[in-house]
Each structure stands twice: as structure tokens, then as C-alpha cells.
Amino acid sequence: MSFVIEASGLGKQYGRRWALRDCTLAIPDGKVVGLVGPNSAGKTTLLHLAVGLVSPTSGSIRTLGANPGEGPVQLGRVGFVAQDTPVYGKLSVAQHLRMGAWLNPRWDPGIAASRIEQLGLDPRQRAGTLSGGQRAQLALTLAIAKSPECLILDEPVASLDPLARREFLRSLMEIVAAQGISVVLSSHLIADLERVCDYLVVLVGSRLQVAGEVSDLLSSHHRISGPRRDASGLPPSLEVIEESHTGKQSTFLIRTSDPVHDPAWTVRPVTLDDLVITYMSRQANTSERTRRPQLKVMS
Amino acid sequence: MIRFTWLQLRLQLRIAVAALLALAAVLAVTGPHLASLYADSGISGCHAGTCGTAASTFLGRLAATSPYPIMYVLGIGLIIAAPAIIGIFWGAPLIARELETRTFVLAWTQSITRTRWLAIKLALTGLAAMAVTETLSLMYAWWADPIGKAIGLGGSQSWQFPGVFSQGRLSFVIFATHGITPLGYAAFGFALGTAAGALIRRAVPAIAVTLVIFAVVQVSMPLWVRPHLIPPDRTVASGPAFFEAAAMSVGTLKASAVPGQPEAWILASGPINAAGQPVRAIPPSCLSPSAGKGGSPDLGACMARRGIREAITYQPASRYWPFQWIETGMFLVLAAALAGYCFWRLGRSRT
Known part of the structure; x- marks a missing residue:
């Protein structure tokens, strides 16, 4: 190729x-x-x-x-x-x-x-x-x-x-x-x-967030919502791109190659617009993540 | 790329050629009259002893005939200024304008490397700059030829009509505006402007920097560099004859000519006593009423009697062409170095 x-x-x-x-x-x-x-x-x-x-x-x-x-x-x-x-x-x-x-x-x-x-x-x-x-x-x-x-x-x-x-x-x-x-x-x-x-x-x-065929991106990203829980409680095959929580409910935008079968979740497709906006708003988190290791070295 | 550079250069070149043509017209109209004045002055048929007087008479008449003095001065001024003008209008924007308007992005993404792009731009525009300046110099040299010849024959004394028609071939401004030096100055002015533009990346500040540096170089060259390019000769002029020939200006005690060396470029001169030490003032006894004033035989004889001689450091006129080659070569080397900087700078712009 x-x-x-x-x-x-x-x-x-x-x-x-x-x-x-x-x-x-x-x-x-x-x-x-x-x-x-x-x-x-x-x-x-x-x-x-x-x-x-x-x-x-x-x-x-x-x-x-x-x-x-x-x-x-x-x-x-x-x-x-x-x-x-x-x-x-x-x-x-x-x-x-x-x-x-x-x-x-x-x-x-x-x-x-x-x-x-x-x-x-x-x-x-x-x-x-x-x-x-x-x-x-x-x-x-x-x-x-x-x-x-x-x-x-x-x-x-x-x-x-x-x-x-x-x-x-x-x-x-x-x-x-x-x-x-x-x-x-x-x-x-x-x-x-x-x-x-x-x-x-x-x-x-300054960093690459995601790259791929549009059709692949749309089929591998889902918005799932269900009873409130932490992102760490999700199966490792699901990569959490964004999470938001209300009193009882949690919503995640996830990336996964496997289909989501857990009946506890409501799975909705994402639009390309939605997907890009989500990745763009991750900027703050990204820079935080890159800063953390430096702090460790210093302490 | 040659054709594209030509396309971009054409507009600027059109202005320069129009200016040259206008100037050529003025010179062509007045030149023959100037030549006829020279022919009528009797210089051409003069004998050794009379030539200086005939030349002085010619120059004296010329100094009183409009528009020759003003044209003479303006012409020299124009040749001196031409490399700077080319440096600021052709050189400074050459790279800086491309960076300012971001057209370099367009230029450098065509199927041509930026090295080649710059090489052709520099070579073509640089050659045009040299051609324009040298043409200007040659046109003017043709027009002013009778004046130069008369001065060469020892015509014109500075006390007679100060300034205008007194400067010999090796003098500060005449030297740099005649011969092949305009080629060197033009190449240098253009390369300086281009390099300043490449460094500062903005045309207007680059123009200011170019003007300042060029002016400094143009003044430094005759004052501090040129005199030392070839070790000067020294001589001691003595005897009443030297002083009687009024070759020495009494007020400054400086020689204005070197015996046996017509048109020599005097770098330094001053009277010395028998012991070889400098004499700061004319001995009072020589200034007695009977001694008279200014270049009189009495003064000369008195000075000579007291063993006072004139020490002169000078460059003989025969070194005119060696000086021309050295100075032109120096400026061409400087221009090449500045062009090299432009290439380096452009290569670095990728990092």
C-alpha cells in the first residue's frame, strides 16, 4: 500500500x-x-x-x-x-x-x-x-x-x-x-x-488526536449512556474519549472495534461533527496528561 | 525561471532604462557643445608649458557657463547614488517582499528548488544592476571627458574656482564613479540590499539598513581603506622651485601637487626642517613684510634657505588601474559573500 x-x-x-x-x-x-x-x-x-x-x-x-x-x-x-x-x-x-x-x-x-x-x-x-x-x-x-x-x-x-x-x-x-x-x-x-x-x-x-477513514471512525465510535459509573469501570476494550455525568446517569463517547453488547447501555451512533468536536475539546485533558510525568520526575 | 525573473524584473528595469534614456538625451544635447568649448580653448594644440594655463582657462570658462558645473556635480552624485538606489529598490525587496506577501510559498512549491530560484534571481537582477550603473558611468564619462582631460593637464587650481572642476582621476569621488568601480559598487549595493531583506524579512527596515551600511562603506572606502590598498610612495620636495610653483597652499602648508607626478593622489604632506622634523608654522622671519605673501618667490626662497622641505606621501597616478581592479574586486567579493549569506539564510528558513 x-x-x-x-x-x-x-x-x-x-x-x-x-x-x-x-x-x-x-x-x-x-x-x-x-x-x-x-x-x-x-x-x-x-x-x-x-x-x-x-x-x-x-x-x-x-x-x-x-x-x-x-x-x-x-x-x-x-x-x-x-x-x-x-x-x-x-x-x-x-x-x-x-x-x-x-x-x-x-x-x-x-x-x-x-x-x-x-x-x-x-x-x-x-x-x-x-x-x-x-x-x-x-x-x-x-x-x-x-x-x-x-x-x-x-x-x-x-x-x-x-x-x-x-x-x-x-x-x-x-x-x-x-x-x-x-x-x-x-x-x-x-x-x-x-x-x-x-x-x-x-x-x-500540536498533537495528532485521531486519524482514519471516515466510515471506520463512524463505526468505531459510539455514544453510550447508562447508570452512573466511573470510566475505570468500563471494559478495557472501550477507549473513553469523553465522559459526562449527571446525578444518576453517565454518558461516554467511546472508541472500540468490538460491538457493545452490554444491555445496561443505550448505544447511539455519533455524527462526524460530534466526533470531531469531542476530540477537539479533549485538548485540556491532553495537555494535563503530558504534564503529569514531568511532575513525577521532579518529586 | 530565467523568463519568470525577467517578467518580474521588467517593470523595475523599464524605469531604470527610461531614466538612462532621459539622461542620455540631456548629455547628448550638451555634450557636443562642451566638446566644442574644449576644441576652441586651444588645449589640443598646446605645448608643454602652455597646457596648464590653457586648461585652466577652459575650466574657468566652463565654470561660468551654465549648466556645466551643476550637471558635472549632479552627474557624479547620480553615479554615487545609483548603487544605493538599486540596493533599496531592487535588492531589499527581492527576498523580503516575497516573505512579506508570502508569495515565497507559491514560488517554492513550483517544480524548482529554492536554491535555483535564488541563484537565477540574484544573477539576473545583479547583472542588470551592474549594467545599468556602468552604462550610467560610461555615458557620463563620455560627456565629461574634456573636463577630465583638462584637469589631467594640470588645469584648474583649487583656489581659482573651489570645488567643481578640480578633482583628478584618483580623487575620492571621481575615482569611484569612473572606470570599472561602478560595477563593483552596483553588485555590492544590490547584494547588500538583498541580504538585508533576507535577514530582516521586511522590505522597509531593510531599505533603511541598506542605506546606512552603504553610506558608511562608501565613505570609509576612500578615507580609510583605499589609501592603504597599495603602500604609498613618499617623496621630499625641496628648493625654491617647488614653493615658487605655488604647488603649496601657504595657509595649510600642504602640497597640492607632487613634482614630476602629475595627478598624483596626495595622502599627507607637510613641511619638515633640515633635521626631518615637522615644521608647524612658517618661520616668522620668512613672513617679514619683504617676504610678501602666498606662494611668492620670496617666501619660497626663504623657506628653502632655511632648509625647509615638503614631505609628501602620495599614490602616483599610474596606479589608477591597479586601484580600480583591486577596489572592484573587493566589492565583487563582498557581493559574493552577501549572496552566499542569502543562500544560507534561505536554506535555514526550512528549519
């Missing part, structure tokens, strides 16, 4: 701050991967590591089985749309396409031209005067026309209005359908990704 992104113990430190740490994951090829997490969770860092804009401080990462950003060939295999889709403000749309053609040996002028026409962009217009949505579409055009094997997009729709957001994701899905390439895109809102992705990675507080 080949992987789009394969990371092992991956960490990135800026100054004293770890933007990402202990990240081990293997995202299979041919998926549309949603990378979700709150702001400053490490999403941009992970994607910049994947395209080779930055190098890891610890661990290793391979994109499409090779060192990210190593040499022009590898750079050409990965299409990247950066956050806020920077473009050269003084250059026209047509000049951006020319740049793409000059700097990418596998450039497909047909795709570029037809997309620009389809989008109704004026090739002579300066990129600096484009709307946010148009700029994002131009950036996507540049990334796709270089004929990459995978497409990585960093918060592509964050700054777009709902209509432009829908348009952008629609173009993206058309591309995926037409080219069959792997896509990794990040967002701090699961709502943006829910409809498009079939693989999910959740990053919170």
Missing part, C-alpha cells in the same frame, strides 16, 4: 514552541483527506512539512514515498495551495499561468486555460485585484495544471464567503473525479470538509 503522507515521530519546533510533536500517521493514497483542528493546532506546520517548505525538527515525513521538497521532480509531484492563497499582486492572471508553465515541466496548458475560461476570469486582470474566491481559484488552477500526483490545500476556504466556499469545493471535487488524485485539505471547521472527505485527521494542541 502506498501512502500520500507517512510520518513517524514527526515534530517541528519554532523557537521554544512545538508546533507539532510526536506525529505518527500513514494516510493511504487515493483519498480525500480532511485535516481538522482548531487554529494553531499544527495543521499548517504538518502541511508545510509535507510539501517541504520546512524540515522536521524530529522524526521523519515522506510524501508520496519520497523526501518532501527534495529536488524539482518531487516538487512537481505535489500541488500546493497555501493559506490565504498568496499571488503576485502586480502580475496578471495570464502571467501567473505563464509562470506555472515556465516553472513546471509537466504543466498542462489545456487544463489551465479551460479552468480560467470556466471561472470567467479575465486573463489580463491583475491578480492583486481579484476577489478572495477568484484568487483561491487561480491558486487551485496553478496547483492542478502542474499535473501533480497529490494536491495539498491549507485552509483553502477559510477566508471565502459561503457561496465562494461551495464553488471552490465543487471545483475541487470535479478535479478529484476527473484526475483521481489524492487530496489533503485542512480546515478548522469540520462542516467545510464533511461532505468532501473520506479520510479524517484531527490535530489538537
